[in-house]
Amino acid sequence: MSATTELPTKEAHVLKGHEGAVLAARFNGDGNYALTCGKDRTIRLWNPHRGILIKTYKSHGREVRDVHVTSDNAKFCSCGGDRQVYYWDVSTGRVIRKFRGHDGEVNAVKFNDTSSVVVSAGFDRSLRVWDCRSHSVEPVQIIDTFLDTVMSVVLTKTEIIGGSVDGTVRTFDMRIGREMSDNLGQPVNCISISNDGNCVLAGCLDSTLRLLDRTTGELLQVYKGHISKSFKTDCCLTNSDAHVIGGSEDGLVFFWDLVDAKVLSKLRAHDLVVTSVSYHPKEDCMLTSSVDGTVRVWKK
Amino acid sequence: MGMLLIPRVLNPQVTDEEGRRRFHGAFTGGYSAGYYNTVGSKEGWAPQSFTSSRKNRAGARKQNISDFLDEDEKAELEGQSLSASSQFDTFGFTAAEQSRKQAEKDQYERPSAIPGPVPDELISPVSESIGVKLLLTMGWRRGHSIKDVRASSDARREARKAFLAFSADENTKESLDSLVSETEVETSLDPQSSEDIKFSESTPVYVLNPKQDLHGLGYDPFKHAPEFREKKRSRLSASKEVGFRKPLSMKESLFGPKSGKIAPGFGIGALEELDVEDEDVYAGYDFDQTYVIEDEQPGRPSNDNRLRLTSNEHNVLPGFGAASNSDYSVERFDPPNISKDFVARHKFSGPLEAETKPAVSAPLDVPPPEDNNLKLLIDGFATFVSRCGKLYEDLSREKNQSNELFDFLRGGNGHDYYARRLWEEEQKRSDQSKLLFEVKVSPRVEKMTAETRGSLLGERPLQRSLKEADPSASSGGSFQFPTNLSDTFTKSASSQEAAEAVKPFKDDPAKQERFEQFLKEKYKGGLRTTDSNRVNSMSESARAQERLDFEAAAEAIEKGKAYKEVRRATEQPIDFLAGGLQFTSGGTEQIKDTGVVDMKSSKTYPKREEFQWRPAPLLCKRFDLPDPFMGKPPSAPRARNKMDSLIFLPDTVKDVHQVSESQEPKKEASIEEPEVDLEVEKVERPVDLYKAIFSDDSEDDEEQPMNGKTQEGQEKKNEAAATTLNRLIAGDFLESLGKELGFEVPADVTYPEANKPMEEGNKSKGKPEASFSENRPELKEKSEEKTSSLTLGSEEEKSRKMREKSPRKQSERNDLSSSESSGDERRRKRSKKDRHRNNDSESDSSSDYHKRGSRSRRKRRESSREKRSSHKKHSKHHKTKHSSSSRYSTDEERKDSKREKRRRRD
Structure with missing residues (x-):
């Protein structure tokens, strides 16, 4: 099948190092590096194309749930069970700032396009926007219209989109000052935006x-x-x-055709729950992380 | 003189060292002391050098232990006593003694936290006695038995086993042990194990079993359930393997399984508490992990004695056999004897007393008295008494002693009739309650069939059974439980009726019937009968088509109904002019809610809703976007959920007088306005009031964190600026600044009506004199009330204040602006509140609120509101100025500081 051949279904590397579950694996802006984080409270920087661990970042007090790198690869942010958002310097491995304020675990973080703010999504039913430019550690804005835990956040140039367990995907448009709430009726686990920016994929x-x-x-x-x-x-x-890619709790990774929603391929990626799936920004390369403690790099 | 003779024999004279007489006779100078009874010495008298104690006072002399010791004790302390040398110290007494002394000395030299030689005494170095040395030279090895080196292999194996068992046991404990026991374990066990694993009975092993739990001394939680002891031990050893620390295990024993599954490998910090979130959700559920909570109650008697023993068997020490018959036996008690006439059902004595009543013989049937009023009274009273009991009758008889209307109670006119009526009523009631009782008890207990259960749960039963479903249940007038319940599970009957009332297929009765059937099924939920006999004649496609039609029609009806109800709700404010405003908002909310539910039921996910959302100016700046709300006042956040409106519902009634003026314009506005906004405005109001009354003013400072720091210092400058600036200029200045800061002024997008009046207001600000003079008297009134507001005394501020006050007085002239401006204010407050929604002043205040009397409440609210608003003006004024001057000045300062820094660097 031609469709499956262009999918990254061949295992290129296994990144081992995390002790315990890996909760997120993310490519950096250009896709040359990857950051992973997990239950062992560390964040690890890898070269996924060569399968090398470059650096380990330790400072979190509890598990690290999400990580995101700035577009210039100089900084990254992470969040986790210790209710804080950490703003790191990549090269020195130091924490530049800690943003405190969430009343619960923080599930997801994202930088905006210009890496001037970090938006975090928390168990406390809020999205919080933190300023990276000034020295203020107070949130620039708290969006607390969600009725339940916010699981995931995505930023565009003008919008903040959050997916919550209350079943809504809420888009906050800064240009017009409106909030669009799309109620899906089911708890939203993860949201992802299409590359053309027209669609939102909600797990x-x-x-x-x-x-x-x-x-x-x-x-x-x-x-x-x-x-x-x-x-x-x-x-x-x-x-x-x-194609749409989704991780499954039985360790499989699914590939669907976007249009007709057919399952094109099922990939036995891990033995346990696939926690994170991340796609290379340019190439056909994919990172999957799992509770089994490994991160796998998949290529065509 | 005889006295003198005797001493001579005994030589009683007391002399000093040099043989000088100490005591003389009374006539020869008394006693001698010092140097010839002087303070001097042989060398003469040298006075002590005087030191003034004024400057340097004599310090407390450090006491020494030697101050309190006798000579011999001192000698002993210095070790000058006779003792066996260590070489011949067979029993080790000397060594122990010496070491103790050494320790004491050490102790003396460096005092420790624990006073005294106790710890050193505990751990005394053991020197080998001569006997041991001899034995060792003779070839004896430590741990071997002395009497027989080649003991039987069986015994040795036993011993090894025992040792291994012990050491294994010891190891598990070791990790959890405190320091003391660790050291002890080392001293007692480690040398042996390192030298030789072989081990004999001759050397006693001191098995340490430190107390690690929090039970009382001697209490064994596993006394009757030894199985769990094993379980716990394995658990502990398992946890030890993964590096559990002591505090955790402590916690575990305290709180049981709360701290259950933790990801292997990661403990948490010492200062952190183990929380729910530390549970490893990713670990598969392990059934071995389930264990029984150690119950503090020593209960849990095991019924099976044998089981207990057998399970104990592998715990039996080698050399001991399990007893064949145990002395211990669980005391057993027979179940209590139940008397034969005991009925296992509680009889209620109170309301069901009617049951016993029928025994009373019926009074004669008497014709009612002619007086119709009396008859009515008696009837009513009889029913009442029958319902409330005889007590009431007695009471009212006493009470109405003189009232001749109640003569029938005292055997007067109509007494017979009353008695009869009472009897009848009671009869009726007893029948009813009997029925009720039967219905309540018997059918539920005995006749709970699948059908009844199904109907209770609102399932749709098969065609026939619905009608039949337990006639006893549905027949009882007082017992409507099943139907009610099913209503709650499915659609409310009213909506069905409404849907039925609308007949979209009037022309085709058969189709209409099918449609109704469809509706019923649709709202009944549960299982649907897919094959209806009636539809059999239709083709598959026709049926599908019809079904689609029905769906559409149902939806249309639904929508129409929802729309209507919303309409009705929005119109309601007109009906309830004063009081009902808040209630209606609740009403709209609810009705909308049902609408939402309906939508859900008709599967319209995903559903899109739009709200206003105000991004922070800084956020827009960071995103390089223009602020869409630039210069607009913060809008009212919408109600977070339905609870908001519910919670504040009862209080809102008191709010009437405040709202009443602003209502009339709203009537027109409310219809066109989007519904969400409408309800928000109504709902939030009381919260603001609480805010205004009870929250402290400090939050004003927090309003703009950016300006907050510079604020205090700028206050004076502001005042100066205020006085120097022309009023007119100041007005414009403030306005523009306010716009920039997004504070005041023009209304927001959703309130299009608001724009005009506010702009008017702004214009009027341009010429404050006019409006000021116009409203002067009022202002004076108010200024008396307010004390704080006049400190600044800038005119435009007053005029502004007036503008916001004036609507209340001049509502006819300026309805719209009044409502909107007050609304604005409220919205602002609300938003502020929302920003600090973590503080719980809201709930506190509301509870306070209830406690107070309504009158004082109102007054207080008024005054505080005014104060509040004035204060607000105040602070706002400050802020606007501040930001201007502060921005300026901070820039300046920054430049200055930079310059300075540069200079320093240079």
């Missing part, structure tokens, strides 16, 4: 991925087959927006 806890049109809030497609009921598993789109 819901009823073992379904839902593709929404962002302008109208219309449900475009539903992807099923995987298991996602109780763990935070990621989903993403390939660079061409042709």
